[in-house]
Amino acid sequence: MKPIGTLSVMRDEQTELAVISARYRWLVVVVLAVFVLLGFRFAKLQVSDHELYASRADDNRIRLQALAPNRGLILDRRGRVLAENLPAYRLVVVPERTPSLNDTLDRLQGLVEIGVDELERFERQRQRSRRFEALTLKTNLDPEQVARLAAQRHRLPGVEIEPYLTRHYPHGEALAHVVGYVGRVDERDLRRLPIERYRATTHVGKTGAERSYEDILHGQPGFERVETNAQGRVLRVLERSKPAPGRDLTLTLDLDLQLAAVEALGSASGSVVVLDVHTGEVLALVSQPGFDPNLFVHGISRQDYAFLLNHRQRPLFNRFLSGGYEPGSTIKPFLSLAGLDSGAITPEQRVFSSGYFQLPGHSRRYRDWRRGGHGWVDLELALAESVNVYYYQLAVELGIDRISRELALFGFGRSTGLDLPGESSGVLPTRSWKRATFGEAWFPGETVITGIGQGFTVVTPLQLAHATAALAGRGRTAPPRLNGDTATVPVQMVEHRQAHWDAVFAGMASVVHGRTGTARAIAADLPGRIAGKTGTAQVFGLPDDDFERALRADDILPEHLRNHALFMGFAPLEEPRIAISVVVEHGGGGSRVAAPVAAKVIARALELGH
Amino acid sequence: MLAAGSMHASGPTVIRLDGWLLVLLLLLMGLGLVVLYSAGEQDPGLVWRQAVRLGLGLAVLVVMAHFPPRLLELWAPWLFALALLLLLATVFFGVGRGAQRWLDLGFVRFQPAEAMKLALPLMLASLFSRRPLPPGWLDSLMGLGLIALPAGLIILQPDLGTAVLVAASGLGLMFLAGLRWRLIALMGVGLTAALPLAWVNLHAYQQNRVLTFLNPERDPLGQGWNIIQSKIAVGSGGWSGKGWQASTQSHLEFLPEPHTDFIFSVLAEEFGFVGVLTLLLLYAAITLRALFLASRCRDTFGRLLAGTVVLMFFLYMAVNVAMVSGLLPVVGVPLPLVSYGGTSAVTLLAGFGLVMGLYSRRRFMGSG
Numbered sequence: 001m002k003p004i005g006t007l008s009v010m011r012d013e014q015t016e017l018a019v020i021s022a023r024y025r026w027l028v029v030v031v032l033a034v035f036v037l038l039g040f041r042f043a044k045l046q047v048s049d050h051e052l053y054a055s056r057a058d059d060n061r062i063r064l065q066a067l068a069p070n071r072g073l074i075l076d077r078r079g080r081v082l083a084e085n086l087p088a089y090r091l092v093v094v095p096e097r098t099p100s101l102n103d104t105l106d107r108l109q110g111l112v113e114i115g116v117d118e119l120e121r122f123e124r125q126r127q128r129s130r131r132f133e134a135l136t137l138k139t140n141l142d143p144e145q146v147a148r149l150a151a152q153r154h155r156l157p158g159v160e161i162e163p164y165l166t167r168h169y170p171h172g173e174a175l176a177h178v179v180g181y182v183g184r185v186d187e188r189d190l191r192r193l194p195i196e197r198y199r200a201t202t203h204v205g206k207t208g209a210e211r212s213y214e215d216i217l218h219g220q221p222g223f224e225r226v227e228t229n230a231q232g233r234v235l236r237v238l239e240r241s242k243p244a245p246g247r248d249l250t251l252t253l254d255l256d257l258q259l260a261a262v263e264a265l266g267s268a269s270g271s272v273v274v275l276d277v278h279t280g281e282v283l284a285l286v287s288q289p290g291f292d293p294n295l296f297v298h299g300i301s302r303q304d305y306a307f308l309l310n311h312r313q314r315p316l317f318n319r320f321l322s323g324g325y326e327p328g329s330t331i332k333p334f335l336s337l338a339g340l341d342s343g344a345i346t347p348e349q350r351v352f353s354s355g356y357f358q359l360p361g362h363s364r365r366y367r368d369w370r371r372g373g374h375g376w377v378d379l380e381l382a383l384a385e386s387v388n389v390y391y392y393q394l395a396v397e398l399g400i401d402r403i404s405r406e407l408a409l410f411g412f413g414r415s416t417g418l419d420l421p422g423e424s425s426g427v428l429p430t431r432s433w434k435r436a437t438f439g440e441a442w443f444p445g446e447t448v449i450t451g452i453g454q455g456f457t458v459v460t461p462l463q464l465a466h467a468t469a470a471l472a473g474r475g476r477t478a479p480p481r482l483n484g485d486t487a488t489v490p491v492q493m494v495e496h497r498q499a500h501w502d503a504v505f506a507g508m509a510s511v512v513h514g515r516t517g518t519a520r521a522i523a524a525d526l527p528g529r530i531a532g533k534t535g536t537a538q539v540f541g542l543p544d545d546d547f548e549r550a551l552r553a554d555d556i557l558p559e560h561l562r563n564h565a566l567f568m569g570f571a572p573l574e575e576p577r578i579a580i581s582v583v584v585e586h587g588g589g590g591s592r593v594a595a596p597v598a599a600k601v602i603a604r605a606l607e608l609g610h
Numbered sequence: 611m612l613a614a615g616s617m618h619a620s621g622p623t624v625i626r627l628d629g630w631l632l633v634l635l636l637l638l639m640g641l642g643l644v645v646l647y648s649a650g651e652q653d654p655g656l657v658w659r660q661a662v663r664l665g666l667g668l669a670v671l672v673v674m675a676h677f678p679p680r681l682l683e684l685w686a687p688w689l690f691a692l693a694l695l696l697l698l699a700t701v702f703f704g705v706g707r708g709a710q711r712w713l714d715l716g717f718v719r720f721q722p723a724e725a726m727k728l729a730l731p732l733m734l735a736s737l738f739s740r741r742p743l744p745p746g747w748l749d750s751l752m753g754l755g756l757i758a759l760p761a762g763l764i765i766l767q768p769d770l771g772t773a774v775l776v777a778a779s780g781l782g783l784m785f786l787a788g789l790r791w792r793l794i795a796l797m798g799v800g801l802t803a804a805l806p807l808a809w810v811n812l813h814a815y816q817q818n819r820v821l822t823f824l825n826p827e828r829d830p831l832g833q834g835w836n837i838i839q840s841k842i843a844v845g846s847g848g849w850s851g852k853g854w855q856a857s858t859q860s861h862l863e864f865l866p867e868p869h870t871d872f873i874f875s876v877l878a879e880e881f882g883f884v885g886v887l888t889l890l891l892l893y894a895a896i897t898l899r900a901l902f903l904a905s906r907c908r909d910t911f912g913r914l915l916a917g918t919v920v921l922m923f924f925l926y927m928a929v930n931v932a933m934v935s936g937l938l939p940v941v942g943v944p945l946p947l948v949s950y951g952g953t954s955a956v957t958l959l960a961g962f963g964l965v966m967g968l969y970s971r972r973r974f975m976g977s978g
Binding site (some may be wrong): 020038227235 | 742743744785786787788839841842843844845846847848849858859862863864878882883886887890893894897898901904905910913914917921924928931932935936937
């Protein structure tokens, strides 16, 4: 059967098969060795290192996801809502689910107007997130837009209308500078905020009480333990801890009084501050004009922002907190106290006002506001008629050091510590301040004009109100505050003899109720007796020798150069409960413009039971 | 045992299948389909398609078992030449992403490199069975040349992993043929010396694979990802595993290619060390049983060819399992008969058919 050569092949094959068999035995050894090796390898991975890999598998798939808490409300002292969370709708796009993102955006553009800012923000988000994540294209859709989108939704895969809560300020402009507003969390916020509490938060308090009480309002975020796949898509929630909403913040403000103050100011720019004399509670806090804080919540458009920035009346400027004004004649009650205390004057002592005052050896004349002067005046009349010569002389007799000391006691030159961000401290001039600021010595002439609140002195409306409260409390009041849930401790800031307080109060009462008082016009509008003092802060100094024109400055100057009108006062006269400061920018004289505003606000405050 | 070649076998009615081996293979494939259902996202269609391929493979196994080995021996050079030609065609007309590995014949797409895994051992077995063994220097050199030819063509595709495996099949056969130890040592030294040269000629992605294998943390989100995630899958399985279809690594898409190259990781994660040992024992049983059959073949040709076929089966398994457990770099070798895919399964089953067929003819020895 076998071909030729079979024998030799057969023999060969025997040897050969032996060779091969030997190699087979080697092979079996190798195979067994490899199986043992693999067995050990898996024993190591799965048995001895199991814990390590098990935890790494969990780290892989389980992620903590923060849930944003609902922000606390802001209420006025009677529980009326000043900042709330309203349900709203936003337009959300999931790029992965759209057939073509650009087409979808184009079609959406046709349905609702999408601004350039919104598109840019969307694009920035898109670059930072994954394709399956929902990105917000437009917030706060109006009902018509929601309806239009809802009708088209079946033709727009990947587009969703999502409900959410948005911050809303029902009283908008009237409280913009007090309540402030929230805005989107930005890079700067992230640097100052505790990041672990803000992972899910989109909005944070930017100004006002929203900012100073961010801590209380924000609340504690909740967490979800979620299982994700390798791309990070959430598949299911394993565990959930609910976020704790922020606490409500009750302000000391009285909304009715606030609105009355806004109305009293009308279209003028300026401020009204009303404080409770005993507790320091802020009852009204107005800076006019305001702005609509709701614009900032949704990201203000460039156009709106430019409008606010360039507006002639600077609506974004917080006047009661950061506005610096010459106190003008509102400084006079404080100087009177210093004078009485030092013995430089007595209530009865009379001074002759001839129409001007001159420092010995100097030719410059410091004028009274009434041509020809006021004649012989005592302290009460000096305050009532705001006699400059009386105070020029007093200032010179006191000297700048004593003046500064007295004013410092009333809190001038330093911030009141109100619980709002951005308060400025004003300027209380002293010799050392002048040297540090101008590198010059203090000149006697500067003391003279300090006597009528001109020159270097700068106060904020809040400072003026606080000092007035201290005055009304006969030296005792509490630092101003907005938070109705905490109390500040009343402090005896200044000590004077009762008779001195009485004398100054009498003069201030005459300002309003006296026959020749500068604010006598408002007496009729008041339900009872109050104390007050008018003031005028120079904006544009007319040449000294142009007295005629200076008297008519309010009529001849363009509005933006006209003087600011000031008024400070407290009520009721006998048992002061509220203190007020009013500034009407470019309003002219304090008696003509600021006093009537104050009268309306005081009348309303008393009516409201303050 | 399924009547392993009846005593009187000579007619066409003889069933030349090995019962033990067949049962073990069916167990392996069955277990594979169970894991595949979980690894392939519970898609019954996927499992069905794979079952059909395995069925086709079994048919090929039966055919191969009954195919006269003499014919194979005679046709070996032609089959080898054909496979070589197809490889050459792949280099020029191949399709595939990145590397050209597939040949599209219109009605079927397949990888000619797979065919070479059988064609080369066939060629070498036919060569060495005609020459005195152990092979002399000249025969050895000729053998190496026959190995280098297809291996070189496959490297051009480029598919380093398959090239190494094809070369390994040839070298394995020569080892069985009694390649002298001195020559083996010499080749070892030569290879080591050639390593730097080879390194320079590697594609960047191939270099990356090796570097990443040496230190997976070097690129934990890219190349190292596969190794790291596979080890996590295996290790997190623990003793008894997370349960069928409860693999988090695979179902949450951390594990790459869970139904093909990394299917063993899925098994390890879901069935734990117990499952791993079961599968390894199954593989060991198949390997040893098949080696036993191969070593009992009638003639040199049979022993060399059958032994090499078994050796290759074992090698694929070992490389894949070593890869998923981080002992070897990611080389893209599927787990034999378990990973999803047709070409490899059919080739392997054809190989086992060959082994059975060669073994069943052992009793002819001396009967002439």
